[in-house]
Amino acid sequence: MSGNMLGRKAINIVWIKRDLRTQDHAAFQAAENAGLPYIAFSLLEPKQIEHPDTSLRHLKFIYHAVKDINKILAKTQGYVHLWYKDAREVFSFLSEEFEIKEVFSYQESGTANSWERDKQMKTWFKDRGIIWTEFQRDGIIRGLHNRDGWEKAWYQTMNAPLIQNQYQTGKMLRIGVPFELSMHLKRDLENYSMVFQPAGESHGWKYLYSFTEKRGFDYHLAISSPSKSRMSCSRISPYLSWGNLSIKQVYQYIKNHPNRYEHKKAFNAVLTRLKWHCHFIQKFEMECRYETECINRGYDLLTYENNPELLEAWKHGRTGYPMVDACMRALIATGWINFRMRAMLVSFLCHRLDQDWRKGAYHLAQLFLDYEPGIHYPQFQMQAGVTGINTVRIYNPVKQSKEQDAEGRFIKKWVPELSRTPKEYLHEPWRMTSLDALFQGMKNKSYPDPIIDLETTGKRARKKFWSHKNHPLVREEAARIIEMHTKKN
Numbered sequence: 001m002s003g004n005m006l007g008r009k010a011i012n013i014v015w016i017k018r019d020l021r022t023q024d025h026a027a028f029q030a031a032e033n034a035g036l037p038y039i040a041f042s043l044l045e046p047k048q049i050e051h052p053d054t055s056l057r058h059l060k061f062i063y064h065a066v067k068d069i070n071k072i073l074a075k076t077q078g079y080v081h082l083w084y085k086d087a088r089e090v091f092s093f094l095s096e097e098f099e100i101k102e103v104f105s106y107q108e109s110g111t112a113n114s115w116e117r118d119k120q121m122k123t124w125f126k127d128r129g130i131i132w133t134e135f136q137r138d139g140i141i142r143g144l145h146n147r148d149g150w151e152k153a154w155y156q157t158m159n160a161p162l163i164q165n166q167y168q169t170g171k172m173l174r175i176g177v178p179f180e181l182s183m184h185l186k187r188d189l190e191n192y193s194m195v196f197q198p199a200g201e202s203h204g205w206k207y208l209y210s211f212t213e214k215r216g217f218d219y220h221l222a223i224s225s226p227s228k229s230r231m232s233c234s235r236i237s238p239y240l241s242w243g244n245l246s247i248k249q250v251y252q253y254i255k256n257h258p259n260r261y262e263h264k265k266a267f268n269a270v271l272t273r274l275k276w277h278c279h280f281i282q283k284f285e286m287e288c289r290y291e292t293e294c295i296n297r298g299y300d301l302l303t304y305e306n307n308p309e310l311l312e313a314w315k316h317g318r319t320g321y322p323m324v325d326a327c328m329r330a331l332i333a334t335g336w337i338n339f340r341m342r343a344m345l346v347s348f349l350c351h352r353l354d355q356d357w358r359k360g361a362y363h364l365a366q367l368f369l370d371y372e373p374g375i376h377y378p379q380f381q382m383q384a385g386v387t388g389i390n391t392v393r394i395y396n397p398v399k400q401s402k403e404q405d406a407e408g409r410f411i412k413k414w415v416p417e418l419s420r421t422p423k424e425y426l427h428e429p430w431r432m433t434s435l436d437a438l439f440q441g442m443k444n445k446s447y448p449d450p451i452i453d454l455e456t457t458g459k460r461a462r463k464k465f466w467s468h469k470n471h472p473l474v475r476e477e478a479a480r481i482i483e484m485h486t487k488k489n
């Protein structure tokens with residue numbers, strides 16, 4: 001019996017994933033151009049949420065980004081639903097109620113978890129004669145085996161015209177379902193910290209405007225400082241990660257901005273990073289095993305001490321190294337820290353505390369408001385020194401502290417136990433005698449002593465990582481990785 005004979009209304013679907021915006025949106029465009037009315041939704045899927053990379057702050061960001069979309073769409077009575085259910089069950093329910101003809105969404109270069117879900121959904125759609133069109137996201141190409149021609153294609157994509165989405169009044173349907181967000185969950189999601197960057201495309205654009213109008217002029221000079229970077233970096237990462245802005249929108253906006261001529265160095269540095277963004281995701285798209293396995297399989301042979309107490313101290317910003325602790329605490333509170341300090345946190349974990357990178361990767365993933373699997377795992381592994389193709393950089397947290405926060409303002413802000421510590425001791429408070437502390441009115445020493453010694457851990461890490469680079473499997477793997485992920489002209 002055909003769907004129509006059952007009396008079900010024929011519809012299309014827009015399934016929104018990490019593309020929470022209304023403009024430059026191929027899936028919305030396709031649905032608007034197709035003849036049928038359509039339902040648009042984004043999902044908080046229990047099976048995806050259970051995965052240890054996800055945290056409440058991510059869900060809150062999604063929730064508020066959907067709210068932002070709905071504000072924008074209100075003028076055409078458009079509405080994006082946000083439901084709490086696994087995709088398979090949502091589509092099963094909808095196909096009972098409606099005759100689903102086509103589903104439009106973007107390809108997701110996610111973890112194995114979302115990849116598996118998508119494979120199952122593909123079969124499910126196929127079995128029911130539903131056409132699922134997945135659009136390419138941000139120039140990431142599915143099914144590539146090497147990088148030949150990738151860069152050229154990426155620039156072509158970035159320079160192609162933006163999609164100017166238009167919405168017909170009443171074409172997007174609003175329906176009731178049994179898997180709306182519960183009042184309890186809604187209350188949790190509503191409660192969004194003012195310290196986090198606000199979610200949604202309207203805010204993404206505000207950040208981009210303020211960056212190009214003024215904030216970003218010293219971008220290249222301030223990028224490594226944990227405090228200056230908060231102002232001078234673009235801070236568009238959460239908006240890119242959740243697709244509130246497309247890479248193409250940002251690329252074209254910065255490239256064509258009149259201020260670029262006077263601030264070429266700063267603006268070009270960001271344009272380059274937009275390509276890095278996609279370069280890393282392309283890597284992950286080709287090998288999503290990077291979430292749990294070393295990019296270079298030769299590094300899976302390495303063993304670590306993995307002392308759980310040291311790991312806990314790192315996670316909670318209580319290592320006794322002020323810069324490490326300030327960065328971790330700033331990240332816990334605000335969901336963002338700059339690149340250099342992310343690298344230092346990972347290096348401290350893997351090189352100084354001798355922890356397998358997998359011990360900390362989910363912790364940071366949960367804390368980053370801009371968590372993007374395709375960047376996160378390859379970057380984490382690079383900084384952990386397990387790729388075999390990048391220089392292993394073992395950061396000295398005291399040196400970073402003196403160089404990047406000479407006055408100690410960042411440290412004092414995030415490690416209040418040290419707020420009365422004189423500048424000369426701030427980077428190495430353990431050098432302060434009890435008498436010094438007493439003079440400063442620091443009655444009880446609430447800040448911990450360093451949990452490791454820099455000299456011994458530095459020596460150990462250099463020996464361990466530098467010698468392992470010559471292991472035959474590491475070399476063999478390095479050649480494979482270069483072949484796969486490096487362009488050949």
Ligand SMILES: Cc1cc2nc3c(=O)[nH]c(=O)nc-3n(C[C@H](O)[C@H](O)[C@H](O)COP(=O)(O)OP(=O)(O)OC[C@H]3O[C@@H](n4cnc5c(N)ncnc54)[C@H](O)[C@@H]3O)c2cc1C
Pocket residue numbers: 233234235236237238240241270273274276277278280337338339340342343346368370371372373375376377379380383
């Ligand atoms: C261990 C580790 C984990 C990371 N995890 C993530 C992550 O989950 N999500 C994420 O977006 N970035 C991640 N990064 C990269 C980088 O730190 C952030 O993109 C950047 O700090 C975001 O701030 P911004 O938007 O102000 O960046 P800007 O410096 O203003 O750069 C603009 C954009 O370029 C891209 N970009 C910048 N630096 C990099 C880089 N090194 N690699 C790839 N893309 C880059 C981002 O999309 C960023 O929003 C990680 C870095 C490290 C060392």
